[in-house]
Amino acid sequence: MSASSNARAGRILEDLTSAVASLDLVVEDVTVMPAGKRRLVRVLVDRDLRGLDDTDTTSQVAPLDLDQVADATRLISDRLDSSDAMGEQAYVLEVSSPGTDRPLTEPRHFRRNVGRLVDVTTDSGEQLAGRIVEADAHGIRLEVTGDKGRTSRRELTYAECARTQVQVEFNRPDQAVDHADEDGEDD
Structure with missing residues (x-):
């Protein structure tokens, strides 16, 4: 340009x-x-x-x-x-709006994506996949699922997040459909 x-x-x-x-x-x-x-x-x-x-x-x-x-x-x-x-x-x-292909680079980008699944490459080269569960002024907390299905929390400062990309999810947990009332009537 x-x-x-x-x-x-x-x-x-x-x-x-x-x-x-x-x-x-x-x-x-x-x-x-x-x-x-x-x-x-x-x-x-x-x-x-x-x-x-x-x-x-x-x-x-x-x-x-x-x-x-x-x-x-x-x-x-x-x-x-x-x-x-x-x-x-x-x-x-x-x-x-910014698409999922746009890397998260600012604290506000991370805050807008709380609840979303992301791929993070840390400044040390470590690759993490997890869900952002919290984003504050200093960094993020990720819920990471390990090899045996166990989840753990990882805290990362923004400086440690060399590259963070939102993953596309077709069935996000926060978008679950409520089938409790199948007949379509409101209570």
Whole structure:
């Protein structure tokens, strides 16, 4: 990415940060790159954690739903159209939440993923797979399942987490379906 694209992305990031705050979202990243005769503007948004109690380090944070991303897209599009940040050249706007392929690099990323299964490569090269059960200002606690099915807790500082990646789970424990009332009637 060129220096002018970096400067433009930084300017857009600064402008959009206050705009998406009204939706209780934060801008995680902005990239601007050439795409033929246009430019591609990618904006990653995620849930703002400011509403969480600072002492709450274990509750799960719901991921963004499609309606929230659509609301953010409309707001960001309107904001870019009304500013001169993109100049006169046409652009394509893509707004999404960070996917599971994006490594966790900031404490807020780990906090948003409490309850999720992750692969961690430590700074010493150790490979761990476990569920984040807590994330605070200093690090995380992982529930790791050992060879014989025994679970143990591992505490890691953020500095010890050289690379952390969320695993895709199709049947996450926090998304279990309640079949207690099969007849569909509410009590």
